[in-house]
Amino acid sequence: MLLPLTEAERKFKVSISDRVRQGMEQGSWIRRMFEEGASLKQRYGAESVFDLSLGNPVMEPPVEFNEELRKLVENPQPGRHRYMENAGYAETRAAVAEQLSLETGINFTMNDVVMTCGAAGALNVVLKTILNRQDEVIIFAPYFPEYLNYVDNHDGVTKIVPSDEQFIPRLDVLETAIVPKTKAVLINSPNNPSGAVYSDDFIRSLGVLLSKKAAEYGTAIYLISDEPYRKIIYDGQQCPYIWPHYQQSVVVTSHSKDLALPGERIGYITVHPDCGQRKELVDGFIYCNRTLGYVNAPALMQHVVRRLQAVAVSVAEYQQKRDFLYHHLGEMGYSIVKPQGAFYMFPRSPLADDVALVRELQQWRVLTVPGRGFGSPGYFRISYCVDDRTVAGSLDGFRRAAQKFGLS
Amino acid sequence: MLLPLTEAERKFKVSISDRVRQGMEQGSWIRRMFEEGASLKQRYGAESVFDLSLGNPVMEPPVEFNEELRKLVENPQPGRHRYMENAGYAETRAAVAEQLSLETGINFTMNDVVMTCGAAGALNVVLKTILNRQDEVIIFAPYFPEYLNYVDNHDGVTKIVPSDEQFIPRLDVLETAIVPKTKAVLINSPNNPSGAVYSDDFIRSLGVLLSKKAAEYGTAIYLISDEPYRKIIYDGQQCPYIWPHYQQSVVVTSHSKDLALPGERIGYITVHPDCGQRKELVDGFIYCNRTLGYVNAPALMQHVVRRLQAVAVSVAEYQQKRDFLYHHLGEMGYSIVKPQGAFYMFPRSPLADDVALVRELQQWRVLTVPGRGFGSPGYFRISYCVDDRTVAGSLDGFRRAAQKFGLS
Numbered sequence: 153m154l155l156p157l158t159e160a161e162r163k164f165k166v167s168i169s170d171r172v173r174q175g176m177e178q179g180s181w182i183r184r185m186f187e188e189g190a191s192l193k194q195r196y197g198a199e200s201v202f203d204l205s206l207g208n209p210v211m212e213p214p215v216e217f218n219e220e221l222r223k224l225v226e227n228p229q230p231g232r233h234r235y236m237e238n239a240g241y242a243e244t245r246a247a248v249a250e251q252l253s254l255e256t257g258i259n260f261t262m263n264d265v266v267m268t269c270g271a272a273g274a275l276n277v278v279l280k281t282i283l284n285r286q287d288e289v290i291i292f293a294p295y296f297p298e299y300l301n302y303v304d305n306h307d308g309v310t311k312i313v314p315s316d317e318q319f320i321p322r323l324d325v326l327e328t329a330i331v332p333k334t335k336a337v338l339i340n341s342p343n344n345p346s347g348a349v350y351s352d353d354f355i356r357s358l359g360v361l362l363s364k365k366a367a368e369y370g371t372a373i374y375l376i377s378d379e380p381y382r383k384i385i386y387d388g389q390q391c392p393y394i395w396p397h398y399q400q401s402v403v404v405t406s407h408s409k410d411l412a413l414p415g416e417r418i419g420y421i422t423v424h425p426d427c428g429q430r431k432e433l434v435d436g437f438i439y440c441n442r443t444l445g446y447v448n449a450p451a452l453m454q455h456v457v458r459r460l461q462a463v464a465v466s467v468a469e470y471q472q473k474r475d476f477l478y479h480h481l482g483e484m485g486y487s488i489v490k491p492q493g494a495f496y497m498f499p500r501s502p503l504a505d506d507v508a509l510v511r512e513l514q515q516w517r518v519l520t521v522p523g524r525g526f527g528s529p530g531y532f533r534i535s536y537c538v539d540d541r542t543v544a545g546s547l548d549g550f551r552r553a554a555q556k557f558g559l560s
Numbered sequence: 561m562l563l564p565l566t567e568a569e570r571k572f573k574v575s576i577s578d579r580v581r582q583g584m585e586q587g588s589w590i591r592r593m594f595e596e597g598a599s600l601k602q603r604y605g606a607e608s609v610f611d612l613s614l615g616n617p618v619m620e621p622p623v624e625f626n627e628e629l630r631k632l633v634e635n636p637q638p639g640r641h642r643y644m645e646n647a648g649y650a651e652t653r654a655a656v657a658e659q660l661s662l663e664t665g666i667n668f669t670m671n672d673v674v675m676t677c678g679a680a681g682a683l684n685v686v687l688k689t690i691l692n693r694q695d696e697v698i699i700f701a702p703y704f705p706e707y708l709n710y711v712d713n714h715d716g717v718t719k720i721v722p723s724d725e726q727f728i729p730r731l732d733v734l735e736t737a738i739v740p741k742t743k744a745v746l747i748n749s750p751n752n753p754s755g756a757v758y759s760d761d762f763i764r765s766l767g768v769l770l771s772k773k774a775a776e777y778g779t780a781i782y783l784i785s786d787e788p789y790r791k792i793i794y795d796g797q798q799c800p801y802i803w804p805h806y807q808q809s810v811v812v813t814s815h816s817k818d819l820a821l822p823g824e825r826i827g828y829i830t831v832h833p834d835c836g837q838r839k840e841l842v843d844g845f846i847y848c849n850r851t852l853g854y855v856n857a858p859a860l861m862q863h864v865v866r867r868l869q870a871v872a873v874s875v876a877e878y879q880q881k882r883d884f885l886y887h888h889l890g891e892m893g894y895s896i897v898k899p900q901g902a903f904y905m906f907p908r909s910p911l912a913d914d915v916a917l918v919r920e921l922q923q924w925r926v927l928t929v930p931g932r933g934f935g936s937p938g939y940f941r942i943s944y945c946v947d948d949r950t951v952a953g954s955l956d957g958f959r960r961a962a963q964k965f966g967l968s
Binding site for chain 1: 583620621629680689713840841850860
């Protein structure tokens with residue numbers, strides 16, 4: 153017979169904080185799919201499961217990466233694994249600034265760059281630096297769900313604004329959403345989960361709107377652009393920059409996708425050279441990089457990426473996978489906005505209940521993530537940074553679901 | 561003529577949050593000394609300045625590290641830079657557990673280990689996981705000053721308890737300091753800044769006290785032990801473990817000092833296998849490792865340290881520097897508790913005003929840090945993880961200060 157817990161026992165059972173428990177119970181849909189996928193793989197064998205649920209690129213780093221790493225390791229220099237300044241090596245920051253200046257025609261210097269533990273580290277550093285308690289950060293659905301955690305880490309409040317049918321943020325709604333406590337607007341292009349790329353015109357309009365609202369309220373509103381997929385872009389396009397259109401702007405990014413190094417946690421923050429109070433802001437980033445416990449971006453990887461600023465993985469492979477899936481799913485009757493970048497697509501679910509659709513696909517051992525995990529129920533995310541066997545193998549399941557739900 | 565700022569201008573000038581500004585203004589003494597030292601080095605040349613202010617080991621990683629790294633780089637394995645589970649590679653976690661089991665006779669498994677971005681990342685993950693708002697964490701003066709930031713990051717409250725003349729925490733004061741909101745007691749042995757090593761008897765008494773108070777209040781009180789200096793220990797001693805004496809215990813550590821890799825951000829958390837709610841706690845650590853933006857410990861370094869769990873830098877060099885300084889400073893009349901580990905000593909300042917003493921030493925181009933930076937005014941910290949030239953060159957300045965302030 154079980155006796156009721158004493159107060160002491162009850163408290164003792166509570167090992168973790170309320171907010172962490174709550175976060176873990178809500179879980180993330182990506183995580184849930186990962187766990188259900190793992191159990192499917194155990195049951196049927198990994199080769200019989202078509203896992204399109206994760207953003208973990210199958211591609212290897214470019215050959216230049218291995219060459220650079222080998223050169224460094226063959227010539228060990230004293231002090232190469234010691235602490236450096238919390239902002240990162242001057243040489244690496246200068247290399248990032250130089251490449252950015254080349255690409256944008258804007259004069260960046262190393263003082264505009266802080267090396268970080270990936271884009272996730274970068275974003276946490278930026279948010280910690282700028283947010284007072286209850287300050288608001290606006291994001292756009294569909295969004296990368298970790299943004300909610302990152303804003304919450306630093307006691308900010310996330311406000312969610314919808315995008316249009318093409319997954320472009322609704323500026324009319326944004327205008328009404330900005331309030332005096334709005335400290336930042338966070339965009340992500342090329343977008344996870346939609347694959348949308350925001351046009352130069354769109355960013356210009358966004359900049360005009362932010363300037364207007366900042367002037368109206370007499371506040372500073374930062375535009376934070378999360379750009380890890382900048383170089384994963386298709387059909388010979390260029391990904392527009394935010395820099396020409398808004399000065400109070402900060403870019404966070406990493407080499408997780410363009411050099412295929414997600415496990416190495418190497419990224420950086422860049423600030424517009426003409427940003428108001430730029431020095432204070434950058435000093436804040438450096439301070440928070442230290443005090444949040446990142447301390448500095450991993451030393452050896454800082455040395456490696458220094459000479460790889462102009463290098464990226466081949467996007468042709470990703471484009472082929474996109475074209476293949478877009479073509480076949482379209483033929484089956486799925487409604488898809490053709491992705492222009494990143495390695496995701498975000499089709500409309502043939503069922504209003506996107507979780508039911510995802511469960512149906514699971515029956516055919518195809519793993520995807522329901523749109524509600526990204527703030528957009530009625531859609532689902534396909535991640536195609538996987539091998540061709542997995543892409544091709546998923547078609548049967550997609551076809552059966554399409555037939556069952558009357559698409560074709 | 562300067563016009564007063566308009567409200568809009570005033571707000572616009574405020575780019576960073578109040579708490580970050582406040583933190584930056586208070587600064588850390590280590591940071592301040594670093595900056596003043598940099599300006600002294602610029603004026604007199606680096607070789608004329610004797611910088612004993614930083615904990616950045618001059619020692620290179622052991623040869624085994626370079627061998628292991630070379631082997632890995634010469635045999636690139638596919639997928640080696642991708643995301644892995646947020647807890648880290650199973651093989652690395654298992655290697656850590658195996659070495660710990662060997663050293664302690666306690667049966668650790670990979671499920672008790674989470675790989676992290678250094679000990680700083682580890683400590684932030686642990687605190688985020690366990691702290692509800694306003695929960696208290698007790699630390700002991702003199703303390704590593706970043707602890708204050710780490711507790712504050714997660715909305716906890718730091719309570720400071722003094723140590724005795726030998727820099728051993730005062731358990732009688734601790735007993736009165738523990739309240740129902742006390743969630744953790746954080747210790748650091750070998751200690752930064754004092755070099756003290758806590759004895760097995762002391763840890764046993766601490767464990768008894770924590771068990772007693774936890775039972776009295778019906779709460780869970782974690783003992784968190786920050787142990788990056790465990791293997792930097794002198795005179796053939798062993799650093800006692802907390803494990804035999806308290807089950808609700810967590811160790812955070814890194815390879816920053818024992819493998820001389822501080823820039824690489826590679827560390828880990830270990831939990832007592834018999835800790836109450838162990839699984840929930842570890843799941844919380846893994847969740848917070850992800851959501852705090854660390855995501856995972858750097859991938860390549862996880863591979864490297866996997867086979868280096870039994871390896872460490874030679875402590876003989878550090879011991880020599882300790883002996884040299886302890887002997888000469890003692891002769892000059894400085895009062896010093898002989899450090900038993902780490903690479904710091906914490907002499908009593910011959911002036912009540914430790915900042916004035918540090919400024920005087922600066923006149924002789926010797927850089928140290930005032931004790932008030934560690935919560936213990938009236939002392940100063942010497943960091944001797946520097947080359948012999950710097951150690952020897954500092955003696956003149958120490959001697960002149962000793963003479964000036966009547967020590968000899």
